[in-house]
Amino acid sequence: DQQVKQNSPSLSVQEGRISILNCDYTNSMFDYFLWYKKYPAEGPTFLISISSIKDKNEDGRFTVFLNKSAKHLSLHIVPSQPGDSAVYFCAARVQGGSEKLVFGKGTKLTVNP
Amino acid sequence: NAGVMQNPRHLVRRRGQEARLRCSPMKGHSHVYWYRQLPEEGLKFMVYLQKENIIDESGMPKERFSAEFPKEGPSILRIQQVVRGDSAAYFCASSPWNTAQSSYNEQFFGPGTRLTVL
Numbered sequence: 001d002q003q004v005k006q007n008s009p010s011l012s013v014q015e016g017r018i019s020i021l022n023c024d025y026t027n028s029m030f031d032y033f034l035w036y037k038k039y040p041a042e043g044p045t046f047l048i049s050i051s052s053i054k055d056k057n058e059d060g061r062f063t064v065f066l067n068k069s070a071k072h073l074s075l076h077i078v079p080s081q082p083g084d085s086a087v088y089f090c091a092a093r094v095q096g097g098s099e100k101l102v103f104g105k106g107t108k109l110t111v112n113p
Numbered sequence: 114n115a116g117v118m119q120n121p122r123h124l125v126r127r128r129g130q131e132a133r134l135r136c137s138p139m140k141g142h143s144h145v146y147w148y149r150q151l152p153e154e155g156l157k158f159m160v161y162l163q164k165e166n167i168i169d170e171s172g173m174p175k176e177r178f179s180a181e182f183p184k185e186g187p188s189i190l191r192i193q194q195v196v197r198g199d200s201a202a203y204f205c206a207s208s209p210w211n212t213a214q215s216s217y218n219e220q221f222f223g224p225g226t227r228l229t230v231l
Binding site: 004006032034036041042043044045046049051089091093098099100101102103104105106 | 117144146148153154155156157158161168169171172204206208217218219220221222223224225
């Protein structure tokens with residue numbers, strides 16, 4: 001069963017516009033949600049996180065929104081830049097001390113110049 | 114400060130051979146995690162270790178897979194008698210000691226080892 005879902009395998013946007021990446025989850029026992037960015041042949045790099053008790057967290061061009069009632073979160077990138085082109089993974093931490101992360105399948109973002 | 118190091122970066126094995134994947138965490142990090150990424154999939158948690166202890170191995174296959182993080186040296190993920198289905202990218206991550214569960218303890222990932230079983 002897939003507890004973290006990213007339903008869009010790919011997304012293409014123009015440079016300077018907003019990129020919105022979506023993620024849905026089914027497990028209410030997640031206490032933190034995260035976004036990781038991954039370039040080919042590299043490991044994932046942490047971007048931004050949000051606690052399950054918050055509804056928004058912002059860091060520069062990146063903002064994550066959490067809607068607990070809908071079990072949905074989204075990552076907004078404004079303005080998008082060609083260097084943002086990568087695969088973005090949504091992940092969630094299981095509450096209770098294990099620290100393990102549950103990842104979605106990823107969304108490949110392409111920002112066109 | 115060097116990041117998480119994994120070696121080898123690429124490993125080719127024939128069916129039935131053993132694969133050993135090594136991970137050196139970032140300096141000062143005492144927690145190590147192993148994840149596996151199959152083609153077109155997300156990363157799947159395998160095991161979480163601290164020095165000389167396995168904390169959570171709920172994602173490890175019951176047979177052929179083992180992991181260790183000795184007092185000295187890197188963490189090792191060992192796969193015995195590999196099969197074609199073991200072909201994947203294996204990522205190691207590390208994090209520092211976190212005494213407060215109320216915050217997120219960032220996991221820093223290595224570049225991965227790509228295992229190909231012929």
